[in-house]
Amino acid sequence: MNKECYMPLYEHVFIARQDLSNAQAEGLIEHFSTVIADNGGKIVENEYWGVKTMAYKINKNRKGHYAFLKSDAPAAAVQEMERLMRLHDDVMRVLTIKVDTHAEGPSVQMQKRDERERGDRGDRDGGGFGGGERRERPSFGGDRR
Numbered sequence: 001m002n003k004e005c006y007m008p009l010y011e012h013v014f015i016a017r018q019d020l021s022n023a024q025a026e027g028l029i030e031h032f033s034t035v036i037a038d039n040g041g042k043i044v045e046n047e048y049w050g051v052k053t054m055a056y057k058i059n060k061n062r063k064g065h066y067a068f069l070k071s072d073a074p075a076a077a078v079q080e081m082e083r084l085m086r087l088h089d090d091v092m093r094v095l096t097i098k099v100d101t102h103a104e105g106p107s108v109q110m111q112k113r114d115e116r117e118r119g120d121r122g123d124r125d126g127g128g129f130g131g132g133e134r135r136e137r138p139s140f141g142g143d144r145r
Contacts, residue, residue: 025065041073
């Protein structure tokens with residue numbers, strides 16, 4: 001049996017500082033992909049999600065460059081990549097999870113981005129937030145004129 005058949009599968013998301021250029025952020029993806037490869041693994045797929053607003057500030061940053069990696073790598077390779085990410089000044093957060101299988105196709109984040117770019121808004125009929133008819137606001141209290 002081939003040893004590679006039993007390599008664990010991981011998914012990684014990291015957030016880089018907002019003041020990096022897109023090219024620098026994508027360069028980090030390449031850099032950490034090389035770390036995985038140098039340690040006996042491989043990056044199956046990567047996605048650059050762009051600059052997104054975070055739920056809370058991290059190191060005085062409100063936004064960050066998000067990247068998503070799918071790897072097929074030994075645990076030691078993943079540990080080394082995470083160690084280097086934590087030491088890297090441009091990387092603010094890292095999340096790695098072990099998965100049984102990699103989902104096919106683009107991630108949910110990329111699907112959302114594609115919908116925004118096409119202007120596809122699903123089943124909305126274009127009538128504002130509620131999608132229905134416009135109604136008058138209820139009046140609370142006296143007449144304001």
